[in-house]
Amino acid sequence: MRQNLIYCLLSLPILAMVAWFYLDKRKIKQRELKRIRLRAQPLPPEYLHILQTEFPLYLRLPNELQSKLAGHIQVFLDEKDIVGRNDFEINDTVRVLIAAQACLLILNRPGNYYPGFRSILVYPETYVASSTRIEGMLHITGTSTRAGESWHRGPVILAWDHVLQGARDSRDGHNVVMHEFAHKLDEENAAMDGLPLLPTAAQYQQWSQVLNAEFSVQQQKWADGEDDVIDSYGATSPAEFFAVVTETFFEKPHQLEHHHPKLYEQFKQCYLLDPKQWSAAKH
Known part of the structure; x- marks a missing residue:
């Protein structure tokens, strides 16, 4: 009797693990079915109007990519919470x-629609944030003005004036949303180190070789004060290099x-995309 009781007690954690596995698998399946339904829904006319009037890059996309982006937008808005800060009102735009x-x-x-976080905090304009840097044994605190930031395993923070400028001017090489969400792609591979998850395992070696070499070039140009199509901020770290080159x-x-x-x-x-083809897509 005692032996049977011990076996029973030992089996409880195993049963719990099995139950959790099947429940989790069921949740994943339900989520994927919901995503399929959302992607199949037509974009509301007011959303389409916003894209057409405020985001010229959308108009350059081939029709099939426009449709695909519309589906992704529906899923993203269903799964992420966009919250205003400093009395900023969140609207459809x-x-x-x-x-x-x-x-x-x-x-x-x-991928999985930027897993690991849910909240996007939006300030009306450039905001002031606390910062800490370490110099030897000293921890130096201060403040800095920011247009956006991405917290590791935490929220994305954006300044709306920069979001809007980035959407309206899609040829200046600066886009705070793309920059901060590139950091989110980067952190999917455990750390923000300029190495995102790549579509195939065979790509990692060449990615490492090319990115390391190009990053060294950018650091030298930054030291020499030489301009480049890549903003000099990309030379500050491998993580920033990936985000800036993404822009x-x-x-x-x-x-x-x-x-x-x-x-x-x-x-x-x-990214499995070729943006230089898009400028001629609608011609």
């Missing part, structure tokens, strides 16, 4: 433009491909 710019990065990538890839594809063809090819394989 805010929600759609943030979703559209974020979802452009995952348009063709296999350049989507907004200045021809210039990036001309000056850094190997880098452009790596990002084309990473």
